[in-house]
Amino acid sequence: MFFPISNAHINPIYLTVVGFVIGILGGFFGVGGSFIAGPALRLMGVNWNYAVGTDLAHIVGKSIVAAKQHRALGNVDLKVGFFMAFGTIGGAECGAQLIQALKRAGNVNTVVSYVAIVVYSGIAAFMLWESRKTLRSGRGRSQSGLVKGAESKKDRSAFSPVTRNIQRLKIWPMITLPTSGIRISLWTILLVAFVGGVFSGFLGGGAGYIRGPIFSKSSFRPVMERLATRSKATWIF
Numbered sequence: 001m002f003f004p005i006s007n008a009h010i011n012p013i014y015l016t017v018v019g020f021v022i023g024i025l026g027g028f029f030g031v032g033g034s035f036i037a038g039p040a041l042r043l044m045g046v047n048w049n050y051a052v053g054t055d056l057a058h059i060v061g062k063s064i065v066a067a068k069q070h071r072a073l074g075n076v077d078l079k080v081g082f083f084m085a086f087g088t089i090g091g092a093e094c095g096a097q098l099i100q101a102l103k104r105a106g107n108v109n110t111v112v113s114y115v116a117i118v119v120y121s122g123i124a125a126f127m128l129w130e131s132r133k134t135l136r137s138g139r140g141r142s143q144s145g146l147v148k149g150a151e152s153k154k155d156r157s158a159f160s161p162v163t164r165n166i167q168r169l170k171i172w173p174m175i176t177l178p179t180s181g182i183r184i185s186l187w188t189i190l191l192v193a194f195v196g197g198v199f200s201g202f203l204g205g206g207a208g209y210i211r212g213p214i215f216s217k218s219s220f221r222p223v224m225e226r227l228a229t230r231s232k233a234t235w236i237f
């Protein structure tokens with residue numbers, strides 16, 4: 001099928017399969033799937049500026065469905081999603097303007113491709129490092145007999161020292177999040193949302209691959225609430 005706006009021929013079945021995979025990831029991880037949608041569209045010859053814009057448009061429906069389902073399960077922190085929307089809007093505008101500047105310069109495909117490779121590889125390496133270190137630490141505590149009963153079931157991260165330092169930052173205004181069970185600086189939420197917004201506008205999607213690792217490490221929120229709130233913030237934006 002020919003798509004005149006992006007000037008590309010793409011098999012509709014291919015797009016359906018890609019969308020289905022992204023939908024599964026959206027419900028399971030709370031991400032927009034841009035790390036799949038962007039490269040998948042680029043693989044079919046779609047320029048990055050169209051791939052990013054198309055990805056941002058299609059995730060609205062997916063995010064609404066995922067957020068609605070998680071809201072019914074009690075996994076959405078509306079207060080966090082509300083504040084994140086402000087930072088995301090500003091960041092997304094910056095990211096979109098960068099795309100436009102690269103488009104005018106005629107090197108949008110080259111630059112965005114390299115940035116995508118670096119970002120996706122960096123996030124993957126970080127998560128692999130943290131997971132391995134956390135698992136080793138957990139096994140060490142179990143073997144030494146320092147962890148017993150319910151304590152052994154707690155999800156302890158190797159990144160905990162950094163997260164504790166972040167939560168010690170008492171930068172006004174401080175806000176209380178009853179659903180997430182934390183008290184945190186509003187600027188922390190806005191900064192994370194802004195960074196995620198920049199990547200949303202530049203690489204497409206909801207930037208869950210950025211907000212997930214950063215936000216989960218900075219706020220200690222449970223996994224289910226993190227992914228659901230990201231979906232909520234995405235469709236609000």
